[in-house]
Amino acid sequence: MESPVVFEVVLCDGETQVIRGANAYVQEGPLTTFFSSPRSRAQIDSRSERLGSFRTADIRRIVRRDVEEVGLRAVPDGADDGYGHYVFGTGRS
Numbered sequence: 244m245e246s247p248v249v250f251e252v253v254l255c256d257g258e259t260q261v262i263r264g265a266n267a268y269v270q271e272g273p274l275t276t277f278f279s280s281p282r283s284r285a286q287i288d289s290r291s292e293r294l295g296s297f298r299t300a301d302i303r304r305i306v307r308r309d310v311e312e313v314g315l316r317a318v319p320d321g322a323d324d325g326y327g328h329y330v331f332g333t334g335r336s
Contacts (some may be wrong), residue, residue, distance in 0.1 A: 246274055247309060247310050249261055249271060249316050250277060252275075252304075253306070256301075261296070262295055264279045264294060265278060265295075266278060266280045266286075267287050267291075274296040274298060275297050276293055276295070276296040277296070278291040278292065279291065279294050280292075
């Protein structure tokens with residue numbers, strides 16, 4: 244099961260990387276590494292898997308966000324002309 248959390252890593256050049264499935268991160272020498280643990284907790288152990296690393300000096304900030312469980316639903320794409328044209332989306336603008 245994938246973690247219900249995503250980490251947004253904002254780099255010094257303004258680029259944003261999104262890390263999905265990570266439970267935790269830790270600094271390892273010159274790198275900050277993101278891990279996924281099958282135990283679904285923010286603890287790194289021998290069963291954790293590395294998902295990605297970034298040079299710590301290049302990171303401006305790390306933001307942890309909860310993933311919203313939003314499914315797709317049919318939303319009318321305009322005035323209903325009787326033909327039932329729908330656009331599938333989350334209903335958000």
